[in-house]
Amino acid sequence: MAGLVLIRMKYAVLRNGWTGWRAVRAVAGGAAGLLAAAATVLAALPDLGAPEASARLLAGAFALWTLGWALGPFVLGTDTTLRPGYFALLPLPAWRLAAGLLAAAAAGVPAALALLAFCSLAVWGAGLGPGPLAVALAAVPLQTALVLLACRAVASAAGAALRTRLGMDLVPLLVSVLIGVGLTAGLMGWPYALGFAVRLAEGAGPELPGWLLLAPPGWGPLAVLGAARADWAAAAGGLAGLALLDAALLGLWAVLLRRELGARAVAGRLRARARRRAAARPLAWSAASAAAVRALRSWQRDTGMHIIVVAVVGTAAIPVIAAFAVDWPYLVPIVAPLAVAVAAKESANLFGFDGSALWHTLVTPGSERAEVRGRQFAWLAVFTPIAVLLGAVAFVLPPEVGGEVTAAARPYLVAVLPAMLGAGSGLVVWYSVAAGHAIGAEGGATGGFSHPGPAGARAGLARHLFHPLLWLTALPPAALVALGTLGGLPFAVWAGVAAGAAIGAAAAVLLGRAAHRRLAERGPELLAALTAPV
Amino acid sequence: MEPALEMSGLRKAFGATVAADGVSLSVPPGSCYGLVGPNGAGKTTTLSMAVGLLRPDAGTARVCGADVWSDPVRAKTLLGVLPDGLLLPERLTGRELLHYLGLLRGLGRGTVADRTEELLDVLELAGAERTLVIDYSAGMRKKLGLATALLHAPRLLVLDEPFEAVDPVSALTVRAILRRFVASGGAVVMSSHVMALVEAVCDHVAVITGGRVVASGPVDEVRGGRSLEERFVDIVGERTGGEEGLLWLVSS
Numbered sequence: 018m019a020g021l022v023l024i025r026m027k028y029a030v031l032r033n034g035w036t037g038w039r040a041v042r043a044v045a046g047g048a049a050g051l052l053a054a055a056a057t058v059l060a061a062l063p064d065l066g067a068p069e070a071s072a073r074l075l076a077g078a079f080a081l082w083t084l085g086w087a088l089g090p091f092v093l094g095t096d097t098t099l100r101p102g103y104f105a106l107l108p109l110p111a112w113r114l115a116a117g118l119l120a121a122a123a124a125g126v127p128a129a130l131a132l133l134a135f136c137s138l139a140v141w142g143a144g145l146g147p148g149p150l151a152v153a154l155a156a157v158p159l160q161t162a163l164v165l166l167a168c169r170a171v172a173s174a175a176g177a178a179l180r181t182r183l184g185m186d187l188v189p190l191l192v193s194v195l196i197g198v199g200l201t202a203g204l205m206g207w208p209y210a211l212g213f214a215v216r217l218a219e220g221a222g223p224e225l226p227g228w229l230l231l232a233p234p235g236w237g238p239l240a241v242l243g244a245a246r247a248d249w250a251a252a253a254g255g256l257a258g259l260a261l262l263d264a265a266l267l268g269l270w271a272v273l274l275r276r277e278l279g280a281r282a283v284a285g286r287l288r289a290r291a292r293r294r295a296a297a298r299p300l301a302w303s304a305a306s307a308a309a310v311r312a313l314r315s316w317q318r319d320t321g322m323h324i325i326v327v328a329v330v331g332t333a334a335i336p337v338i339a340a341f342a343v344d345w346p347y348l349v350p351i352v353a354p355l356a357v358a359v360a361a362k363e364s365a366n367l368f369g370f371d372g373s374a375l376w377h378t379l380v381t382p383g384s385e386r387a388e389v390r391g392r393q394f395a396w397l398a399v400f401t402p403i404a405v406l407l408g409a410v411a412f413v414l415p416p417e418v419g420g421e422v423t424a425a426a427r428p429y430l431v432a433v434l435p436a437m438l439g440a441g442s443g444l445v446v447w448y449s450v451a452a453g454h455a456i457g458a459e460g461g462a463t464g465g466f467s468h469p470g471p472a473g474a475r476a477g478l479a480r481h482l483f484h485p486l487l488w489l490t491a492l493p494p495a496a497l498v499a500l501g502t503l504g505g506l507p508f509a510v511w512a513g514v515a516a517g518a519a520i521g522a523a524a525a526v527l528l529g530r531a532a533h534r535r536l537a538e539r540g541p542e543l544l545a546a547l548t549a550p551v
Numbered sequence: 552m553e554p555a556l557e558m559s560g561l562r563k564a565f566g567a568t569v570a571a572d573g574v575s576l577s578v579p580p581g582s583c584y585g586l587v588g589p590n591g592a593g594k595t596t597t598l599s600m601a602v603g604l605l606r607p608d609a610g611t612a613r614v615c616g617a618d619v620w621s622d623p624v625r626a627k628t629l630l631g632v633l634p635d636g637l638l639l640p641e642r643l644t645g646r647e648l649l650h651y652l653g654l655l656r657g658l659g660r661g662t663v664a665d666r667t668e669e670l671l672d673v674l675e676l677a678g679a680e681r682t683l684v685i686d687y688s689a690g691m692r693k694k695l696g697l698a699t700a701l702l703h704a705p706r707l708l709v710l711d712e713p714f715e716a717v718d719p720v721s722a723l724t725v726r727a728i729l730r731r732f733v734a735s736g737g738a739v740v741m742s743s744h745v746m747a748l749v750e751a752v753c754d755h756v757a758v759i760t761g762g763r764v765v766a767s768g769p770v771d772e773v774r775g776g777r778s779l780e781e782r783f784v785d786i787v788g789e790r791t792g793g794e795e796g797l798l799w800l801v802s803s
Contacts, residue, residue: 029643033642106632
């Protein structure tokens with residue numbers, strides 16, 4: 018009953034909030050999901066010789082689906098169409114609310130795509146006989162429920178962790194490390210993935226480890242495999258295991274929901290108190306330095322901004338660790354520039370973090386310039402040390418770990434980093450003024466991890482241009498350094514270093530000027546965008 | 552007779568700050584109870600704990616005998632709440648919101664439709680038929696929040712600053728609704744900063760400061776022959792400022 022009402026409520030909210038940009042997101046996401054689901058179903062078709070090989074292949078694919086659903090909220094944001102907070106006052110026990118929200122989540126395109134992917138089990142089962150098909154048909158909804166529940170339970174758990182001081186550091190760090198692992202593994206692993214796909218297309222059974230069948234996402238394939246071998250204990254065990262795990266996750270999610278509804282959100286701020294000295298003696302002497310110091314304090318104390326710093330460090334750390342752990346140093350030279358680009362892209366909505374606080378600037382005549390320059394200084398003060406430290410790794414790595422790649426990268430780093438840092442500081446303030454938007458008011462419940470509103474979605478898409486733009490500023494100094502090192506012209510190397518510094522300085526000054534002029538002209542419009550309801 | 556709301560020893564600390572320090576209060580049925588106190592006194596914290604929105608560190612809250620934290624389903628059935636900083640699904644119309652919340656409360660389809668119609672009409676929200684909540688003014692949000700609190704005909708209404716941002720005409724409407732509700736045996740607990748309003752609307756009042764109840768009872772008893780405002784300043788022991796210093800402001 019509650020489930021049906023929640024499904025209809027969800028579609029009413031979606032209908033009323035439908036915009037072109039959401040449609041773009043939905044179509045792009047749907048197409049990607051459809052491809053992945055179709056690939057999964059295709060994987061069930063070829064006869065790999067032994068049923069065991071197909072079972073392992075499907076188990077591997079299901080493991081990827083389950084991981085994707087469990088970790089997806091961190092990268093893509095959680096679905097906030099129906100927030101649990103809306104129902105806090107209703108006389109519904111937490112498990113019924115959880116079941117209803119699960120039903121609402123199941124009635125959607127992402128869930129349908131997951132269902133389609135898990136139907137690969139039925140496709141495979143049908144080829145093995147009526148018994149395996151029956152087991153597969155029972156397993157398909159259980160596997161689908163598993164990914165839906167994993168997604169919600171993990172998001173709720175992360176939300177609960179984010180309400181604690183330690184969690185505010187740990188959760189973003191974990192997420193950024195995962196992104197770093199994904200990035201490194203993606204770059205390292207694509208030759209293997211290609212070979213894997215080729216072998217699969219040739220009908221050769223890929224050699225996948227047997228433990229894939231013992232991990233929870235593999236329990237469905239395990240049950241079907243059991244049925245194919247008339248090992249009914251294995252079939253029943255797999256199904257029962259899935260059902261029990263689903264029930265346990267629902268219970269866990271209900272407990273987390275009940276706690277969430279009785280907790281006060283720490284929206285948008287760290288609960289850390291100002292250190293006494295910092296509070297008693299504000300460290301500023303002029304308008305711009307006042308703005309800079311205030312912005313620096315925000316980088317320390319605002320949850321959202323703090324998360325960016327943690328995420329930048331976490332993402333960049335993994336390639337460095339990969340150099341030591343798996344002898345793969347090829348990403349070390351680019352971690353510092355990459356960190357700058359990520360930091361710029363993530364902080365492209367600086368004014369959004371303060372919300373309507375922009376009115377202070379608007380009612381203080383002539384303060385726009387100080388405001389923008391101060392924020393540029395603060396951004397540089399936060400991310401220059403990080404970039405320098407990450408760049409320094411290339412200089413201190415011993416040759417047996419770093420190899421020739423890192424040694425060759427040194428002059429490039431010296432030339433490129435000033436250009437990217439300067440351009441980053443300019444781009445960040447310019448874009449923050451030109452395309453600032455309100456950040457989700459929900460803040461507390463799932464922290465920074467929630468879907469952006471329509472304005473956020475639009476700005477988010479445009480922000481992807483930050484990467485190419487910043488790498489573009491690195492091109493001239495890098496080209497000069499290349500000319501110098503490859504052509505044996507030391508002069509060109511130094512010219513590259515000078516060009517990098519000049520480009521950085523010019524971009525910071527010019528983009529910053531454009532930003533404060535625009536702020537002076539169109540401040541009220543920016544304020545309206547920042548305070549628009551999400 | 553069983554109290555409509557019985558709070559005993561409610562306590563909540565946020566880190567080193569104790570927001571509510573053993574708040575006990577008994578609200579009789581058929582009464583309108585005002586909760587007053589200076590900024591940061593713990594009014595909203597107390598009310599949040601009393602209605603099941605914030606888990607107390609200690610103490611209990613009962614609605615008509617049902618414990619809010621151990622029997623939340625029964626308590627929330629008897630309870631209508633207008634919280635501070637209301638979280639509403641922004642992309643529904645007022646009618647859609649009431650419709651879905653009514654169904655989720657287990658009311659019949661016909662009942663929900665009739666009550667929604669009447670509530671929107673009385674609270675003058677029927678004109679904004681196609682307006683999404685996101686585009687509501689602050690006052691309209693308050694009134695819609697009140698409608699969601701009234702929809703299931705509760706026995707106790709807990710309202711956090713119900714008159715804030717509400718225009719004078721609507722305020723009279725809300726006062727009339729509350730008066731009829733109390734006359735029929737329902738109980739109202741409301742927090743407010745406006746003493747004159749509390750004097751006019753409420754028959755009981757409790758003064759909270761520093762997370763503690765420092766005075767409570769029938770309004771006439773608490774104010775003891777003076778205006779509630781004077782008595783309030785007296786009780787919370789705060790000096791009214793603004794008469795000294797600031798010479799640079801008045802000298803030109």
